Amino acid sequence: MKVCIMCGGEGTRLRPLTFDRPKPCIPICNRPSIEHLVSHLANLGFRDVILTLGYMGRSIEESLGDGSLFGINITYVHEKTKLGTAGSVKNAQEYLDSQPFLVVGGDHVTDVNLLEFYREHQRSKALCTIGLISIDNPQEYGIAEIDVDYNILRFKEKPAPGEIFSNLASTGMYMLDPEIFDHIPAGRKCDFARDIFPKLLAEGRNVKAWLARDNWSDVGSPASLRQAEQWKLREIAYTSISGDLYIKGSQVQGPVQLGASITLGAHSRIIGPVSIGSGTSIGDHVLIGPYTSIGEHCLIRANSKIFSSSIYNRVVIGANSTVSGSIIDNDTVIGEDCNIENDTVIGPRVVMRNRVILHSRTRVWPEVVVPEDSVILEHVLNDKFDARCEGS
Secondary structure, eight states: OEEEEEEOOOOGGGTTTTSSSOGGGSEETTEEHHHHHHHHHHHHTOOEEEEEEOTTHHHHHHHHTTSGGGTSEEEEEEOSSOOHHHHHHHHTGGGTTTSOEEEEETTOEEOOOHHHHHHHHHHHTOSEEEEEEEOSOGGGSEEEEEOTTOBEEEEEESOOTTOOOOOEEEEEEEEEOGGGGGGSOTTSOOOIIIIIHHHHHHTTOOEEEEEOOSOEEOOOSHHHHHHHHHHHHHTOOSOEESSOEEESSOEEESSEEEOSSEEEOTTOEEESSEEEOTTOEEOTTOEEOSSEEEOTTOEEOTTOEEESOEEOTTOEEOTTOEEESEEEOTTOEEOTTOEEOTTEEEOTTOEEOTTOEEOTTOEEOTTOEEOTTOEEOSOBOOTTSOOOOOOO
């Protein structure tokens, strides 16, 4: 079975996390998110994987290699210019035109049974089948109206208020018959949702729906990234230690996943599900709450508290500081007595001095130095980096 994974976007909506890496390489539980997706597909029996690469594609190749570690064969197809979702798949036609194939986004995090999706498409003999899922706010997605036989009657990309005729949103996961290539123009930008699907429906072609269940996210925002990581943390079944652990009068309440050479100071407490990478040192009287991931070689100083947050590699959290529902990128230093509020994102190599308060829903761009006693109410940008955080 073949699957095409699209990895061309710049991930602007997740900045500052995507300045140093492509969106599929953002870590979830200390692994690039694309590895979670590929592992899931491999476990379902998808053995031929074609990845279309654009922005920082080399990082994805380095993460996955030739696929042998996952028991699959990976073929990489590079885009010289942005081609859109349909144009990207068209660019890989020579590897896909022999049989029906699955298309997913490289930023997807899911445990949906895509093998069932594949088989349902084969039974339907449709030109294409769109994976749909019920969602609370479908305005950021394409939505579809279906009948009792799962025929798609109409499709609308990112509907405005008053145009929301359904809460069935497109997951961006499609099953396609090779005949689809006859409907995609070569060599120019073209999207499935905006261009191809409305055209097929207007022509009366057979476009089916498949209703997905279980967990799915395209990780389009910091909040959805945190939610996806919570799903993966829930999969930790028991406490495991990959190597030596130095612990002194502290408590680990599982499930907790611990790497090698971790130090846990006196009277500290970890309450799972939590994942902590190798070489991390945790001071005395530290509280790490559920749904937290901490990367490798981090330093968590005394009396600090971390709740439901994603801390990447080589991060320092100062004494008496609190981090709640935040994402903190590599090599950032948080000073003492800081309060990092919910739904915040701090980029790589930031220095945040003592007694800083970072308000909810704010972001700090890479390499910014925040002075002592600052109260941050809005995004803190750096002129060396693009300021946009809307789009793909």
